Amino acid sequence: MKSLTEQVRAALAGEILAGKYAPGDRLPPEREYAEHTGTSRVTVRRAYDQLEAAGIIVRRRPHGTCVADTFRAHTGPLESVGLITTLPHEFSGRFVAAVSRCCRELDALLVLGIPEPDTGPQQLEIAVRMATRGVKDLIVWGADRNFDFRVFERLRILGVNLVFFDQVLPGDFADYVGLDNRAAIRALLAKAKADGAERMIFVNYSDLDVDTNAERQQAFEACLAETGCRGEVRLLSRGASAAECRLFAAELAAAGAEAPSAVIGVNAPVLQMLFRHPVAGLGLYCVDHVPQLAELGAVGLRQPIGAMAEAAVRALQEQRKKGGKWRAGVRRFAGELVEP
Amino acid sequence: MKSLTEQVRAALAGEILAGKYAPGDRLPPEREYAEHTGTSRVTVRRAYDQLEAAGIIVRRRPHGTCVADTFRAHTGPLESVGLITTLPHEFSGRFVAAVSRCCRELDALLVLGIPEPDTGPQQLEIAVRMATRGVKDLIVWGADRNFDFRVFERLRILGVNLVFFDQVLPGDFADYVGLDNRAAIRALLAKAKADGAERMIFVNYSDLDVDTNAERQQAFEACLAETGCRGEVRLLSRGASAAECRLFAAELAAAGAEAPSAVIGVNAPVLQMLFRHPVAGLGLYCVDHVPQLAELGAVGLRQPIGAMAEAAVRALQEQRKKGGKWRAGVRRFAGELVEP
Structure with a gap:
């Protein structure tokens, strides 16, 4: 059987975890929380004391008691x-x-x-x-x-x-x-340029909003401006059908027919969705590395996993x-x- | 601080875990184990009692005390x-x-x-x-x-x-x-036969002694005998170089040139090591399924993972x-x- 203090402490920790009180938020005064929990002010004070000792709450005059918003790491063993x-x-x-x-x-x-x-x-x-x-x-x-x-x-x-x-x-x-995405994009663009590409096409997913992809795309756009390369961003749905992929790949291949072009894939799966074989006039580059890329003749970027x-x-x-x-x-x- | 009984119990459990006493082995009589551990016979008896209650040892007259060899499952919660x-x-x-x-x-x-x-x-x-x-x-x-x-x-x-x-x-x-390896091999051989193969070649690793591969190979040999198909087992090292793989694949392809043949790979990696493209006259079959097999035109076996x-x-x-x-x-x- 848990003591009343422990029960109050666990209840408050649960409320913080559930998001009722966010980091920095002010907690109810002891008297109010005692009423809310049907306990005494002494019990609540003890629970607050323990939570303060654990770094979960802080007492700040004149603001009262708040949820901590400076993040102390726990120092227990790494089991x-x-x-x-x-x-x-x-x-x-x-x-x-x-x-x-x-x-x-x-x-x-x-x-x-x-x-x-x-x-x-x-x-x-x-x-x-x-x-x-x-x-x-x-x-x-x-x-x-x-x-x-x-x-x-x-x-x-x-x-x-x-x-x-x-x-x-x-x-x-x-x-x-x-990964240092900016450095990765810069290295791939430099390689594409050295390989003779005159036009850079960055292929990203239209429907996968993850930071890595967003950072890579931003880095691509920034690097284009820096290096004065011609280029554009093209988006493809993750759920694209095989027919849509073929059409999309054909459009990209047409770009390569105009002038030597480089397709920079945001990751390996996007290039694997699009290409099964190397395409004349189109260099393939990828912010990622899997063995299958070699079959596409693509340049990959190996992350030191x-x-x-x-x-x-x-x-x-x-x-x-x-x-x-x-x-x-x-x-x-x-x-x-x-x-x- | 652990009690003497607990210490003796833990020591004996440790010796069993370390293999000093195997399942069914007789343990030292209480008096002897007391001497060995520098404790009293009463302490050892209590430790033996507890280990018996936990199902780790059994007392069998007239054989004395033995390590258990019937396997009771532990019944604690699945956490x-x-x-x-x-x-x-x-x-x-x-x-x-x-x-x-x-x-x-x-x-x-x-x-x-x-x-x-x-x-x-x-x-x-x-x-x-x-x-x-x-x-x-x-x-x-x-x-x-x-x-x-x-x-x-x-x-x-x-x-x-x-x-x-x-x-x-x-x-x-x-x-x-x-996996039911026998049924899997039987299904693949039947499919190869229906596809017109006249000669069955089972490719296994020469240097990977795992049960699954051994069972598959045995099942292949048994099914050959049952069905009256012509066939043989060929072994390839997991560490084979690309040149060795090409040579090996060329030999298999030569078999297909004589008569329509089927190569049954013990798993997907062995076929992927050997073939990058479909080969005329050679059907590819695999006790495994990965998407890349489709590019080889191989028939796979999907395990209900x-x-x-x-x-x-x-x-x-x-x-x-x-x-x-x-x-x-x-x-x-x-x-x-x-x-x-």
């Missing part, structure tokens, strides 16, 4: 790493394997969560389940941007260490590890080590051009 | 499923995703372990680490047969529920879930439910032919 990611694509599979390798070295268990569908709310649900089962060090591989990722802040407040992979976050509650996984796990360890002094950081990796 | 498997190949990735789906439905955590290299001893090491951290329901995707898998028996005795996937076991300490993952998790639940009444079972699944 398990929670990894929230999709599968089974080869790139994600290799990432999972690399994180598993790091966990073995640290003698930590790897707890895997696969959101289906891969949306922010599903990721959050898995994260909450892991956190309540004691998995308090999480690596989250970003999902669709149509989700307020700041709700992950609440997990941070409740003592969860967070690293986001391949997902640029709007807040400072998680470390970021990912092992080093990126290590950086993510290391970031969790740093969070634990720094505790109250932790500040969110960004760690970007350069890729390596791979010729077919 | 987490440990999955020991390789990644990142697409087939294993899909299996992991399917197990993850089952875990979410049961509100269990999925703890993933990837042995590197993928050998029995590495698998066992991961299994022991999981078990000692409280993950006591394990699905193990088999590895090389050059390992005495019976050492997993000891884990069973210490209260771990086990399901082996895609790995025929020599013992009765785990449930088995996998979702149903197999469900069966594995369900087997763990059954073990928990049956407890002392559990008996190892075999669950084999039929595949479905997929034309290119």
